[in-house]
Amino acid sequence: MYTEKVMEEFSNPKNVGEIPDANAIGEVGNAVCGDIMKIYMKIENDVIVDVKFKTFGCGAAIATSSMATQMVIGKTVDEALKLTNKQVLDELGGLPPQKIHCSVLAEEAIAAALKNYFENEGREVPDSLKNKCTGNCESCHIHDAK
Secondary structure, three states: OOOHHHHHHHHOOOOEOOOOOOOEEEEEEOOOOOOEEEEEEEEEOOEEEEEEEEEEOOHHHHHHHHHHHHHHOOOEHHHHOOOOHHHHHHHHOOOOHHHHHHHHHHHHHHHHHHHHHHHHOOOOOOHHHHOOOOOOHHHOOHHHHO
16 A cells, blocks of 8 residues: 555654754645644755654654655755645555545645745745645635545
8 A cells, every 4th residue: 555665754753853943844734534634844045954854644644754854954945935745656566546636735735835935934925836735724725525
Protein backbone atom coordinates (compact mmCIF):
# COMPACT_ATOMS: atom_id res chain seq x y z
CA MET A 1 0.00 0.00 0.00
CA TYR A 2 2.77 2.47 0.93
CA THR A 3 6.20 2.78 -0.66
CA GLU A 4 9.35 2.10 1.31
CA LYS A 5 10.14 5.84 1.22
CA VAL A 6 6.73 6.77 2.67
CA MET A 7 7.23 4.24 5.47
CA GLU A 8 10.73 5.60 6.16
CA GLU A 9 9.50 9.22 6.35
CA PHE A 10 6.60 8.20 8.59
CA SER A 11 8.76 6.06 10.89
CA ASN A 12 11.67 8.53 11.03
CA PRO A 13 10.30 11.96 10.09
CA LYS A 14 12.79 14.77 9.61
CA ASN A 15 12.37 18.36 10.81
CA VAL A 16 9.74 17.66 13.48
CA GLY A 17 9.15 20.42 16.02
CA GLU A 18 8.82 24.18 16.28
CA ILE A 19 11.11 27.11 15.60
CA PRO A 20 10.68 29.59 18.47
CA ASP A 21 11.87 32.57 16.41
CA ALA A 22 10.21 31.54 13.14
CA ASN A 23 9.41 34.43 10.83
CA ALA A 24 7.00 32.37 8.72
CA ILE A 25 4.27 30.11 10.07
CA GLY A 26 1.54 28.37 8.14
CA GLU A 27 -1.20 26.12 9.40
CA VAL A 28 -3.73 24.25 7.29
CA GLY A 29 -6.23 21.53 7.91
CA ASN A 30 -8.51 19.18 6.07
CA ALA A 31 -11.97 19.07 7.63
CA VAL A 32 -12.81 15.79 5.87
CA CYS A 33 -9.96 13.68 7.28
CA GLY A 34 -9.02 15.80 10.30
CA ASP A 35 -5.34 16.24 9.35
CA ILE A 36 -3.68 19.45 10.54
CA MET A 37 -0.23 20.63 9.47
CA LYS A 38 1.70 23.52 10.95
CA ILE A 39 4.94 24.61 9.28
CA TYR A 40 7.52 26.89 10.91
CA MET A 41 10.23 28.57 8.82
CA LYS A 42 13.24 30.69 9.57
CA ILE A 43 14.01 32.74 6.46
CA GLU A 44 17.10 34.93 6.12
CA ASN A 45 17.78 37.04 3.02
CA ASP A 46 14.96 35.19 1.24
CA VAL A 47 16.60 31.79 1.88
CA ILE A 48 14.85 29.18 4.01
CA VAL A 49 17.51 28.31 6.57
CA ASP A 50 15.37 26.14 8.84
CA VAL A 51 11.98 24.41 8.62
CA LYS A 52 10.10 22.40 11.21
CA PHE A 53 6.63 20.92 11.26
CA LYS A 54 3.99 19.58 13.59
CA THR A 55 1.37 17.38 12.00
CA PHE A 56 -1.67 15.78 13.51
CA GLY A 57 -2.76 13.11 11.10
CA CYS A 58 -2.20 9.79 9.42
CA GLY A 59 1.11 8.27 8.35
CA ALA A 60 0.81 9.79 4.86
CA ALA A 61 0.29 13.26 6.35
CA ILE A 62 3.41 12.90 8.50
CA ALA A 63 5.45 11.51 5.59
CA THR A 64 4.42 14.32 3.23
CA SER A 65 5.15 16.96 5.88
CA SER A 66 8.59 15.50 6.46
CA MET A 67 9.35 15.30 2.74
CA ALA A 68 8.04 18.78 1.92
CA THR A 69 10.19 20.38 4.64
CA GLN A 70 13.27 18.58 3.33
CA MET A 71 12.50 19.79 -0.18
CA VAL A 72 12.38 23.49 0.74
CA ILE A 73 15.15 23.84 3.32
CA GLY A 74 18.09 25.71 1.80
CA LYS A 75 15.93 26.96 -1.08
CA THR A 76 15.14 30.55 -1.88
CA VAL A 77 11.61 31.76 -1.27
CA ASP A 78 11.09 31.92 -5.04
CA GLU A 79 12.20 28.29 -5.42
CA ALA A 80 9.96 27.17 -2.55
CA LEU A 81 6.99 28.95 -4.14
CA LYS A 82 7.22 26.45 -6.99
CA LEU A 83 6.84 23.35 -4.78
CA THR A 84 3.91 21.21 -5.89
CA ASN A 85 2.18 18.26 -4.34
CA LYS A 86 3.19 16.23 -7.40
CA GLN A 87 6.86 16.85 -6.61
CA VAL A 88 6.28 15.68 -3.03
CA LEU A 89 4.47 12.60 -4.34
CA ASP A 90 7.30 11.85 -6.77
CA GLU A 91 9.92 12.10 -4.02
CA LEU A 92 7.91 9.66 -1.90
CA GLY A 93 7.36 7.26 -4.79
CA GLY A 94 3.62 7.91 -4.74
CA LEU A 95 0.70 7.49 -2.37
CA PRO A 96 -2.53 5.53 -2.60
CA PRO A 97 -5.24 7.58 -4.37
CA GLN A 98 -7.19 8.12 -1.15
CA LYS A 99 -4.10 9.70 0.45
CA ILE A 100 -3.14 12.16 -2.32
CA HIS A 101 -4.86 14.92 -0.35
CA CYS A 102 -2.04 14.66 2.21
CA SER A 103 0.49 15.86 -0.37
CA VAL A 104 -1.85 18.71 -1.28
CA LEU A 105 -2.05 19.67 2.39
CA ALA A 106 1.78 19.71 2.61
CA GLU A 107 1.96 22.03 -0.41
CA GLU A 108 -0.72 24.25 1.14
CA ALA A 109 1.10 24.42 4.49
CA ILE A 110 4.32 25.55 2.78
CA ALA A 111 2.32 28.12 0.81
CA ALA A 112 0.61 29.38 3.97
CA ALA A 113 3.99 29.87 5.68
CA LEU A 114 5.40 31.70 2.66
CA LYS A 115 2.33 33.94 2.49
CA ASN A 116 2.80 34.68 6.19
CA TYR A 117 6.45 35.56 5.52
CA PHE A 118 5.55 38.10 2.85
CA GLU A 119 2.89 39.64 5.08
CA ASN A 120 5.28 39.82 8.06
CA GLU A 121 7.87 41.52 5.87
CA GLY A 122 5.33 44.05 4.64
CA ARG A 123 5.86 42.83 1.08
CA GLU A 124 3.27 42.21 -1.57
CA VAL A 125 2.08 38.62 -1.61
CA PRO A 126 2.99 37.00 -4.96
CA ASP A 127 0.10 36.23 -7.28
CA SER A 128 0.96 32.52 -7.09
CA LEU A 129 -0.06 32.57 -3.40
CA LYS A 130 -3.15 34.73 -3.70
CA ASN A 131 -5.41 31.93 -4.94
CA LYS A 132 -3.76 29.08 -3.05
CA CYS A 133 -5.36 27.51 -0.05
CA THR A 134 -3.53 28.80 2.99
CA GLY A 135 -5.74 27.50 5.74
CA ASN A 136 -8.00 30.51 6.16
CA CYS A 137 -11.15 28.55 5.39
CA GLU A 138 -13.59 31.14 6.70
CA SER A 139 -12.73 33.56 3.91
CA CYS A 140 -11.90 31.03 1.21
CA HIS A 141 -14.08 28.69 -0.79
CA ILE A 142 -11.49 26.85 -2.90
CA HIS A 143 -12.56 23.48 -1.50
CA ASP A 144 -16.30 24.12 -2.01
CA ALA A 145 -16.10 22.96 -5.64
CA LYS A 146 -14.79 19.50 -4.68
